[in-house]
Every structure is written in C-alpha cells, then in structure tokens.
Amino acid sequence: xxxxxxxxxxxxxxxxxxxxxxxxxxxxxxxxxxxxxxxxxxxxxxxxxxxxxxxxxxxxxxxxxxxxxxxxxxxxxxxxxxxxxxxxxxxxxxxxxxxxxxxxxxxxxxxxxxxxxxxxxxxxxxxxxxxxxxxxxxxxxxxxxxxxxxxxxxxxxxxxxxxxxxxxxxxxxxxxxxxxxxxxxxxxxxxxxxxxxxxxxxxxxxxxxxxxxxxxxxxxxxxxxxxxxxxxxxxxxxxxxxxxxxxxxxxxxxxxxxxxxxxxxxxxxxxxxxxxxxxxxxxxxxxxxxxxxxxxxxxxxxxxxxxxxxxxxxxxxxxxxxxxxxxxxxxxxxxxxxxxxxxxxxxxxxx
Amino acid sequence: xxxxxxxxxxxxxxxxxxxxxxxxxxxxxxxxxxxxxxxxxxxxxxxxxxxxxxxxxxxxxxxxxxxxxxxxxxxxxxxxxxxxxxxxxxxxxxxxxxxxxxxxxxxxxxxxxxxxxxxxxxxxxxxxxxxxxxxxxxxxxxxxxxxxxxxxxxxxxxxxxxxxxxxxxxxxxxxxxxxxxxxxxxxxxxxxxxxxxxxxxxxxxxxxxxxxxxxxxxxxxxxxxxxxxxxxxxxxxxxxxxxxxxxxxxxxxxxxxxxxxxxxxxxxxxxxxxxxxxxxxxxxxxxxxxxxxxxxxxxxxxxxxxxxxxxxxxxxxxxxxxxxxxxxxxxxxxxxxxxxxxxxxxxxxxx
Ligand SMILES: CC(C)[C@H](C(=O)O)[C@@H](O)C(=O)O
Ligand SMILES: CC(C)[C@H](C(=O)O)[C@@H](O)C(=O)O
Numbered sequence: 001x002x003x004x005x006x007x008x009x010x011x012x013x014x015x016x017x018x019x020x021x022x023x024x025x026x027x028x029x030x031x032x033x034x035x036x037x038x039x040x041x042x043x044x045x046x047x048x049x050x051x052x053x054x055x056x057x058x059x060x061x062x063x064x065x066x067x068x069x070x071x072x073x074x075x076x077x078x079x080x081x082x083x084x085x086x087x088x089x090x091x092x093x094x095x096x097x098x099x100x101x102x103x104x105x106x107x108x109x110x111x112x113x114x115x116x117x118x119x120x121x122x123x124x125x126x127x128x129x130x131x132x133x134x135x136x137x138x139x140x141x142x143x144x145x146x147x148x149x150x151x152x153x154x155x156x157x158x159x160x161x162x163x164x165x166x167x168x169x170x171x172x173x174x175x176x177x178x179x180x181x182x183x184x185x186x187x188x189x190x191x192x193x194x195x196x197x198x199x200x201x202x203x204x205x206x207x208x209x210x211x212x213x214x215x216x217x218x219x220x221x222x223x224x225x226x227x228x229x230x231x232x233x234x235x236x237x238x239x240x241x242x243x244x245x246x247x248x249x250x251x252x253x254x255x256x257x258x259x260x261x262x263x264x265x266x267x268x269x270x271x272x273x274x275x276x277x278x279x280x281x282x283x284x285x286x287x288x289x290x291x292x293x294x295x296x297x298x299x300x301x302x303x304x305x306x307x308x309x310x311x312x313x314x315x316x317x318x319x320x321x322x323x324x325x326x327x328x329x330x331x332x333x334x335x336x337x338x339x340x341x342x343x344x345x346x347x348x349x350x351x
Numbered sequence: 352x353x354x355x356x357x358x359x360x361x362x363x364x365x366x367x368x369x370x371x372x373x374x375x376x377x378x379x380x381x382x383x384x385x386x387x388x389x390x391x392x393x394x395x396x397x398x399x400x401x402x403x404x405x406x407x408x409x410x411x412x413x414x415x416x417x418x419x420x421x422x423x424x425x426x427x428x429x430x431x432x433x434x435x436x437x438x439x440x441x442x443x444x445x446x447x448x449x450x451x452x453x454x455x456x457x458x459x460x461x462x463x464x465x466x467x468x469x470x471x472x473x474x475x476x477x478x479x480x481x482x483x484x485x486x487x488x489x490x491x492x493x494x495x496x497x498x499x500x501x502x503x504x505x506x507x508x509x510x511x512x513x514x515x516x517x518x519x520x521x522x523x524x525x526x527x528x529x530x531x532x533x534x535x536x537x538x539x540x541x542x543x544x545x546x547x548x549x550x551x552x553x554x555x556x557x558x559x560x561x562x563x564x565x566x567x568x569x570x571x572x573x574x575x576x577x578x579x580x581x582x583x584x585x586x587x588x589x590x591x592x593x594x595x596x597x598x599x600x601x602x603x604x605x606x607x608x609x610x611x612x613x614x615x616x617x618x619x620x621x622x623x624x625x626x627x628x629x630x631x632x633x634x635x636x637x638x639x640x641x642x643x644x645x646x647x648x649x650x651x652x653x654x655x656x657x658x659x660x661x662x663x664x665x666x667x668x669x670x671x672x673x674x675x676x677x678x679x680x681x682x683x684x685x686x687x688x689x690x691x692x693x694x695x696x697x698x699x700x701x702x
C-alpha cells in the first residue's frame with residue numbers, strides 16, 4: 001500500500017516522540033512492502049513563532065492532501081500562563097480538527113499486566129481494564145458561540161448539538177462495540193442539560209440498529225467516580241466533547257503512564273493520529289520522553305487502513321519492550337538511562 | 352443558641368440518614384444547652400407524588416423562614432430512566448439552590464488514616480489528603496438558557512458567568528485558604544472557554560486581596576488526572592458549577608466511601624447542608640445506608656453558626672466510630688450487622 005503521511009511534530013517533546021513513530025512506520029514499510037511517504041509541516045507555538053499562525057495554510061493544505069496526519073503535541077508555557085493571548089497554539093489544533101472534519105476521537109485505555117504496579121490504583125481494581133472512549137470532537141461547547149461583553153464583565157459559551165452530529169459518532173461507537181464486548185455506555189448529564197437529553201434520545205434510536213449491543217447511561221459525575229472505582233465495567237464509552245476531554249484524561253491514569261496512550265481522530269475524509277500526552281516542555285530534548293504513545297498512534301494509523309497485521313506487529317514490539325523493561329524513566333526505576341531513542345530503536349529492530 | 356432547622360429528608364435513603372443527623376444534633380443541643388427546632392417538609396420524587404411539584408411552595412417557604420436547611424437526598428429510578436419527563440426530582444434541588452441563593456457548594460475531601468485500605472487508590476498516593484472544594488452552584492451551564500428546536504433535532508445549553516458571580520465565591524475560597532494551607536487552585540478550561548478566561552481574570556484580581564494565599568491554575572482535564580495521581584497537592588479547589596460537579600464526585604473516591612462526604616451550600620442569607628451521596632434507592636429501608644455523611648453535614652451546619660466546639664465533638668464521635676469499626680457494611684467487612692441506626696446511636700451516646 002502507498003500512503004502519504006503528513007507529519008506535524010509541533011512543540012515540546014512532540015518532535016522527538018514523532019521521530020520514533022516514523023522510524024517504526026518505516027520498518028513496517030520495509031518488512032511488509034509498503035510505501036509510506038512523510039512530509040513535515042509546522043503547527044502550534046513553533047508555527048506561531050515562524051509564521052504568526054498556529055495553523056499556517058500550507059500546513060492545513062498538506063494535511064488535506066495526505067492520506068493521514070501524524071501529530072506530535074502542541075503547547076508552550078508562554079501561552080499557558082496567558083490564556084488571554086489573542087493567538088494561542090490550541091487554536092491550531094482545534095481548527096485542524098474542525099477543518100478536517102475529525103468528529104470522532106478514539107482513545108483506547110488499557111491496563112498492561114506488566115505495569116500494574118505503576119498505577120496509582122490498586123491492582124485488583126484495574127487488572128483487565130480495556131476501554132475504548134469515543135469522544136465527539138468537533139461540536140459542543142468547544143465550538144459554540146463565545147461572547148464577552150464590552151465591559152468584560154459577562155462571558156458565555158454555547159454548547160450546541162444536532163441530531164446528525166450525535167448520530168455519526170454513535171454509529172462508530174456501536175460498530176466498535178460489536179467487535180468488542182458489545183456494550184456502549186453513554187456518559188452525559190441528562191438530568192440537567194438539554195443537549196444531554198438530545199444525546200440520550202438520538203443514541204437510543206441509533207442503538208436500535210445494533211440489537212447485539214447493550215446500551216447503558218451514566219451521569220458524568222457518576223462516571224468520574226466509576227472510572228476509578230471499577231473501570232472494568234466499561235467497554236465502549238460514548239460522550240460529548242467536553243465530558244470526553246475530562247473523562248479520557250482521568251482514565252489515562254489507570255495504565256500507570258500517560259506516556260502510553262494513543263488516539264485516533266477520524267472523520268468522513270481525513271484521519272489524524274496523536275499521543276494523548278501534551279508537549280511536556282520541561283522534558284524537551286532530554287531523551288526522557290516516552291515514545292510509546294506516539295508509536296501506538298502509528299499502530300492506530302495502520303489499523304485505520306486495515307493493515308491490522310502491521311499494527312499488531314507494532315503492538316507486539318511495544319509489549320516486548322515493556323516486558324524487557326526497555327522503557328523510559330517514567331516507567332523504569334531500575335535503568336534510568338534508557339532514552340526515547342533507544343525505545344524507538346528497540347521496537348524498530350523488533351519489527 | 353436557638354436554631355430553626357428545616358429538614359428535607361427527600362427520597363431513597365434520605366430519610367433514614369437524616370434521622371441520625373437529627374439525633375446527633377439533639378444530643379449536641381442537650382449537652383451544650385442549645386435549642387434546635389426541627390420542621391420537616393417534602394422534596395424530590397416524594398414531593399412530586401404528594402403534590403405534583405418537586406419543590407412545593409410550602410417547602411420553599413419553610414426553608415426561607417428557617418436558619419438552616421438539613422437536606423437528605425433526592426432521586427428515583429422512575430425518573431432517572433426517563434430524563435425527558437417534564438417534571439423531575441432534580442428540578443426541586445436546583446430550584447432550591449437558586450431560590451435560596453446558595454452560590455457556594457463546599458465539599459471537604461479527607462483520607463481518614465483508618466480507612467486508607469478501603470480506597471481504590473494506593474495508600475502512599477492518598478495518605479494525608481485534605482482538600483476543600485469550592486464549587487459555584489447557582490450559575491454556569493446549569494442555569495443558562497436551554498433550547499430545543501421544534502423538530503427536536505438541535506439542542507443547546509448556555510454557559511454564562513458574570514464578574515460578580517465569580518467574585519463572591521472566590522472571596523469565600525481565599526478566606527478558607529487563609530485558615531488552611533494557603534493555596535487556591537482554580538480549575539478551568541481557559542484554553543478553550545470564554546467563561547474560563549473570565550474566571551481566570553477575575554480570580555487573579557480577587558487574589559490580590561489575599562497576598563498570603565498562593566494561586567494556581569489547572570485545566571480541568573489535567574485536574575481530573577492530578578486528583579488521582581497526587582491529591583495531596585491540593586488545598587482549596589475553586590471551580591465553576593459543572594467542573595465542580597465532576598471533580599468533586601471524582602474526589603469522593605479517595606476516602607474509600609462516598610458515604611462519608613458532607614457538603615455545605617451557602618449564600619448571603621441561607622445555608623443548606625447535605626451528604627454528597629444520592630438517594631441510593633436500592634438500599635432504602637435496609638439499614639445499610641451510611642449515616643456519616645449526613646452526620647458530618649450536621650457538623651458543617653454547626654460550624655456555619657460558629658459552634659466549632661460542638662462541630663468538633665461530632666467529628667470526634669465519627670472518628671471514634673471509624674476506629675472502633677462501628678460502621679455500616681460499605682466500610683465493614685468484619686461486622687455485617689451494624690445498621691444505620693446503630694452508627695447514629697453510637698455517635699449520639701458518645702456526645
Ligand atoms: C489542548 C486542548 C485544546 C485539547 C482539548 O481540550 O481538546 C486537549 O486537552 C486534548 O484533549 O486533545
Ligand atoms: C442531582 C444533580 C442535579 C446534582 C448536580 O449535578 O448538581 C448532584 O449531582 C450534585 O452534585 O449535587
């Protein structure tokens with residue numbers, strides 16, 4: 001297969017982890033006889049520095065013309081501490097999601113047996129956890145009208161959802177559940193929000209097309225508790241943009257390191273793959289950034305093009321590296337000197 | 352001191368736990384020579400059944416005329432499964448908060464040493480946790496305009512905040528921090544929401560009046576992670592209504608049982624005290640409901656009227672009961688037959 005992949009390394013540790021993912025994808029291409037072409041473009045704080053915009057048109061166009069986007073991370077302390085700055089790196093990411101129509105963000109959360117002791121949660125509560133979170137990514141309060149009055153004393157954000165926006169991601173979630181443990185849990189706040197009541201109604205209707213899948217409802221406050229008390233109860237979680245942001249970051253603690261968690265953002269025409277960790281600027285250039293999340297995002301990229309054997313080969317390589325403790329310091333108390341690069345090389349060699 | 356207390360037992364286990372709190376308050380009145388008068392009124396599903404309204408006018412008036420409100424819990428499965436019902440128990444609670452002007456919901460979260468093994472989190476991560484969450488309770492997306500179009504295909508909820516709404520709760524949070532470890536963490540999503548940016552701006556301004564208190568900012572997704580990874584970093588958490596709902600329920604798992612967590616909702620004129628657990632209908636009438644959250648809510652009521660010795664006496668009684676394992680089954684694997692009533696009696700006798 002031929003794939004044109006746009007690479008957006010971004011800020012902080014983005015470039016160094018993305019480099020490992022590319023290495024691994026190239027090893028896969030060699031081994032399985034594919035042709036993957038990589039083209040890089042700037043995004044985030046680095047793009048603001050270079051061009052004044054967090055998402056230059058050339059970057060956006062490259063993404064639109066590619067088969068898939070491999071994304072690193074964005075964010076820089078100089079903007080984080082100043083959320084009132086008119087131009088901010090996050091705008092690049094949000095615009096990219098919207099322009100590419102990436103309405104579904106898929107985040108798998110897994111407790112690896114060999115890492116159970118790294119988790120802040122007790123082993124018996126998490127062993128066997130295997131969740132796939134479907135977060136709506138181009139609607140809701142993220143993209144609704146924002147207002148600030150002239151005296152800057154009243155502000156508002158509108159959370160809006162349409163039936164179509166809910167339907168398309170609901171179908172994806174139910175289809176995913178059919179290949180898994182056949183359960184979808186809708187997380188909402190239907191006892192308070194009108195949008196949540198629409199979500200419940202529409203998701204119920206969609207569920208009628210998937211009679212083999214069980215549908216459950218959970219209020220978001222309760223879900224935030226259940227995620228820690230008993231994460232094993234979840235198979236596929238379906239939720240709106242803001243709740244998905246919170247619940248999936250919360251869920252990321254289960255596995256013991258956010259450095260392991262990959263994500264796919266998909267739409268009708270485009271798809272983007274990124275680690276869920278941020279730019280972690282303090283770690284930049286030190287060789288301590290865990291590349292596994294980025295490498296597993298590359299595996300999700302391959303899955304997206306139905307290259308499942310190839311994707312599983314990457315996953316095997318990752319598991320092997322975890323077993324042999326070829327891991328960066330976040331997961332490794334014994335060997336402090338295993339760098340980002342070494343982990344990438346090990347998985348590359350494995351393939 | 353003379354206090355008129357409105358008692359709203361509500362649904363499910365509400366009545367049985369509230370009964371224990373009243374018992375304990377009466378013991379305090381006797382011991383410290385106060386006069387507490389209790390008047391009961393219906394709220395929630397039971398009020399809908401009796402009167403058609405989740406908050407009858409007589410109940411609201413009683414609350415307005417009382418010095419404080421002791422609240423049980425509301426909610427019934429017949430409404431939970433039908434969020435589209437026009438009349439729902441939650442409306443009673445939301446209206447009560449709004450009508451009484453209870454703009455600040457205060458939720459203390461503590462890891463009791465004798466219960467560390469009950470927590471789903473590892474002991475070393477939580478030992479010493481002591482957080483006070485200040486959640487805004489009468490604004491934001493809970494009370495903003497809700498819309499549903501005629502074809503029921505587009506819904507929206509408006510999240511709105513004014514400077515005044517933010518200022519008044521911020522002052523309470525900073526004052527609380529002054530009596531504690533002198534740190535306030537504002538939880539928001541200022542990289543996406545206009546309302547969050549207003550929160551940051553206003554809270555920064557308010558912080559200038561409290562030079563002895565440190566102010567920190569955390570995005571809500573990161574806060575959801577940090578709450579599990581390292582809850583000890585928090586002293587006072589300040590946040591808007593919806594984020595507070597999610598973060599405080601998440602935090603409730605730290606202590607090992609949601610049956611321990613009390614809350615106070617205060618405004619300029621009125622104050623209400625309630626356990627944070629819900630109506631837990633499955634447990635109703637079985638004597639297994641943990642009354643400690645309701646009893647500790649009574650302690651918060653006494654603190655509100657500066658009866659700190661009295662409040663501390665209740666807390667001592669609760670700690671004693673935990674030490675001696677005079678606890679309901681949620682916390683007790685050895686003695687399965689200690690009932691709601693027995694726990695209440697023990698603390699009453701202690702006083
Ligand atoms: C950077 C931020 C805008 C973004 C979001 O909230 O969606 C991030 O937290 C994420 O989850 O990808
Ligand atoms: C019952 C519900 C409306 C309420 C809320 O969301 O505020 C509850 O979850 C709470 O936190 O007191």
